[in-house]
Amino acid sequence: MKQMIKAICLMLALSTVATILISCSDTSDKPTFSQDSSVNTSTDEQSEETTIILPDLPPRDFDGYTFRVITKGDWDVHWKTKDIYAEELNGDPINDAVFNRNTKIGEQFNFTVKEIEEFSDYSGAAQRSIVAGSDDYDMLAIALSSMGSFSTNGYVMDLKQIPYIDLEKPWYDQNANQSLSIANRLYSTTGELMIMDNDATWVLLFNKPMAQELQLPNLYEAVQNSTWTLDLLYECVTAAPRDLNGDSKMDENDQWGILGESFNTFALCVGAGNRVISKDKDDLPYISINTPEFIAAFEKAFKINDRRSDHCFYVSNYSGKYSDVWGQCMDKMFSDGKVLFNFAGMNRVTLFRSMETDFGILPVPKGSETQDRYYCAVSCWCASGIMIPITVTDFERTGIIIEALSAESMYVLTPAYYEISLKTKYSRDNESQEMLDIIFASTVFDLGNIFDWGGVYSLPGTLTENSSTDFSSRYKKIEKSAIKNMEKTIEQYMSNF
DSSP, X not given: OOTTHXXXXXXXXXXXXXXXXXXXXXXXXXXXXXXXXXXXXXXXXXXXXXXXXXXXXXXXXXXXXXXXXXXXXXXXXXXXXXXXXXXXXXXXXXXHHHHHHHHHHHHHHTXXXXXXXXXXXXXXXXXXXXXXXXXXXXXXXXXXXXXXHHHHTTOXXXXXXXXXXXXXXXXXXXXXXXXXXXXXXXXXXXXXXXXXXXXXXXXXXXXXXXXXXXXXXXXXXXXXXXOOBHHHHHHHHHHOOBOTTOSSSOSTTSBEEEEEOHHHHHHHHHHTTOOSEEEOTTSOEEEOOSSHHHHHHHHHHHHHTOTTXXXXXEGGXXXXXXXXXXXXXXXXXXXXXXXXXXXXXXXXXXXXXXXXXXXXXEOOOXXXXXXXXXXXXXXXXXXXXXXXXXXXXXXXXXXXXXXXXXXXXXXXXXXXXXXXXXXXIXXXXXHHHHHHHHHHTSEEOOTHXXXXXXXXXXXXXXXXXXXXXXXXXXXXXXXXXXXXHHHHHHHHHHHTO
16 A cells, blocks of 8 residues: 555554444544554564654634535446545445544534545546636546646646645655656645555455465465566466366356456556656656566566467457446456456455455566566556646645545544455455555556557557557557657646646
């Protein structure tokens, strides 16, 4: 997850979890923190103490103001916004953490949170409102990918210019701050206020009984020993296919090695330590996809995610047969125990909470055993970001509210998501809990996934869809356009609107 998650969760798990569970029936018991507050957690091995960090905010009374946030809503069964608003307590840890957070901070500053859902056209609704000059929203909690057009068109504010938002505080994702800025301007980020970025972190779920039946290496030990690589993943997925019904063809009735989609090729390349877009010392982006290292990783990723193979059950091959190919086919294949690996967002962990077959959670594999660490791509299409429209009439009020909600989220929402929902409610074994720590310390936000200048980010996925490995020649065709469009964006950022 983001910075300080491990420390917060380790030291606050007992007290915060207990508080959240109690609060399911009594809102008066929600936690409160003072400047001198500290939390002590003792174990047989150690005793740790930390001081609660509070936001540096002035006292304000917003006179019952309604703080309006446009979100993705719940129109997509696979990607529902759960982190902005909760109508009432219902016993679900995430829902109750959001309700208690909003209630506490709302009472402190005298405001209420209102979630505005615009079905699937949330970006269009926000854009139309801003272009019209209407003060309809105080905050946008929509796809991070929207930052591209919203920032270059001048629809949203540089977060570094908003009063009282301290982006250096631990309740903002420092990795996102550093990765998503251009020319030291930051128009969207994420942090403890939201869990959608965590849900949009790509991981590998694996069928544990099938792995044992296939006599695969201990995959948890492979992660710990740095032998969890693209090569090992390929060996595993190619060992799994079985023609279960004996009809001499592979389809949804048979056993597969891995579920595939175009994004997965990109995510595997990122896991190997590569980036589509990198940045220089002046915080300016440059294209870094056309390197020997990226191409070598692409070739391995393509073999794993090959839609023509008998080991990769690829979504585009079956999307025409189902109205919801993920819910009716892809997810069902994994939950029915017919797939070894499900390579998808972390949100799939919660979707499989009732799955009878045991599954484990793994980070994206390394490119080689000598790689320094693991890297897990965040889908900027699926993750939500914090953006502030230029039409807001009181930026000080907006900054105070976002800062206060974000800070409280670190002590209420983050433990609920991480400790209760993932570690104790949904994950199936102790090893998966260790994997989560690795995964959330390894998130990658790639600017290419937001701007896709000249189609440079889309290149690995497009080649995969077209069953082509002609990387270099295809890149040469788009290089000039990619550089030109990227330079235009840099100029727009440098102008500072």
